[in-house]
Amino acid sequence: MPSGPRPGANRVEQDSLNEQARRLFAGRVDFLLSAPALKFLPDPGAPEIAFAGRSNVGKSSLLNAVTGRKAIARASVTPGRTQELNFFEVGTPTRLRLVDMPGYGFAKAPLKVVENWKRLVRDYLRGRVELKRTLVLIDSRHGVKDVDREMMKMLDEAAVGYRLVLTKADKIKASELKAVLLATQAEARKHSAAFPMVHVTSSEKGMGIAELRTAVVEDAAI
Numbered sequence: 001m002p003s004g005p006r007p008g009a010n011r012v013e014q015d016s017l018n019e020q021a022r023r024l025f026a027g028r029v030d031f032l033l034s035a036p037a038l039k040f041l042p043d044p045g046a047p048e049i050a051f052a053g054r055s056n057v058g059k060s061s062l063l064n065a066v067t068g069r070k071a072i073a074r075a076s077v078t079p080g081r082t083q084e085l086n087f088f089e090v091g092t093p094t095r096l097r098l099v100d101m102p103g104y105g106f107a108k109a110p111l112k113v114v115e116n117w118k119r120l121v122r123d124y125l126r127g128r129v130e131l132k133r134t135l136v137l138i139d140s141r142h143g144v145k146d147v148d149r150e151m152m153k154m155l156d157e158a159a160v161g162y163r164l165v166l167t168k169a170d171k172i173k174a175s176e177l178k179a180v181l182l183a184t185q186a187e188a189r190k191h192s193a194a195f196p197m198v199h200v201t202s203s204e205k206g207m208g209i210a211e212l213r214t215a216v217v218e219d220a221a222i
Contacts, residue, residue, distance in 0.1 A: 014214070021213035022068075024091055024222075029067045032087040032097065038123050042087055047220040048097045048130045052121075053137030054147055055103035058167040061203035062137060063088075063100060066213055083117055085124060096220040097130075105147035125158040133195075133219035134162040135212075140169045140200075143180050144187045156193045163195040163215060164188050170202040 035041050053059045064072055072088060086100040101124075102117055109117075125131065134155055138144055144164075155162045164184055169177055181198060188194040199215065201208035 017214045017218070018210045021217040022210065024095065024217060025067050025213055027090075028092045029069060029072055029088060029090050031072065032089050034084040034086050036084045037120065038127070041085070041124070041128070042097070044130050046089070046094045046097045046130065047132045047222065048087075048099050048128065049216050049220055050099040050101050050124075050131060050134040051137065052101045052134055052151055052162075053103060053167070054105035054139065054145065057103070057137045057139050058203060059100065059103065059137055062165070062167055062201060062212075063098065065201075065203040065206065065209050066216065067098070083113060083120070085120065091222075095222045096216070098216075099131075101134075104151060105145070122154060122158070125155065125160050131160060132221065133216075134160055135165050135199075135216075136162050137165050137167050138184060140166045140177055140180050141171055143183055149187075152187075152191050152194065156191050159193060161193050161195060161219075163197070163199060163219075165199040165201055165212065167201055167203065169200050169207055170205045 032042055033040070051059050051063060064070060067088070067090070083102045085102070088098040088100070090096050090098060101121060104117065104121075125134070136148065136151055136155070138148055152162070164187070166177075166181065166184060172180070177200070181200060184198045185196075188196060188198060199208055199212050201212060203209070
């Protein structure tokens with residue numbers, strides 16, 4: 001179930017934007033660095049789009065699909081294990097950066113780890129001028145959970161605009177997906193910083209990936 005073209009764009013314009021984004025990601029995409037604290041953030045120089053989501057939501061798979069790589073982002077075998085901001089550069093010269101944020105909602109993580117995560121993410125969201133948009137990934141099989149709402153509240157308070165992105169859309173029936181999409185759209189309307197359109201994706205099937213690439217490029221304003 002596609003999430004639909006960009007509002008105001010006809011099919012020819014949308015196809016052109018999709019191709020522009022595809023060509024960008026077909027070029028250079030390199031891992032830059034991992035930042036366990038703000039002092040390790042890269043110097044300003046390119047707009048940033050962050051990817052956020054619960055552990056096991058399919059964040060690494062979506063990053064790989066968007067960039068057209070097989071392993072640009074590697075999934076951790078232990079949920080909540082990676083507690084760093086991972087930066088990837090796109091284009092030659094660098095035209096944008098993708099930021100893989102540490103997964104949230106890890107129930108078994110020590111309290112200190114959770115607190116460190118909150119501090120790192122909150123400080124990054126509130127103080128990073130280069131951050132243009134955050135993509136909040138939601139597992140289609142489960143819909144929006146309380147931990148997702150906590151993340152959305154953090155983004156609302158930081159006044160950081162974000163898009164909700166349903167992942168693993170191929171794992172449920174079309175009727176169930178429609179219900180999840182409607183519920184997610186309703187949730188988006190409750191949040192001041194949420195983008196109204198919800199993206200529906202499947203990294204495995206390629207569903208919605210071209211449209212999401214285009215959204216990333218548009219949000220980065222490049």
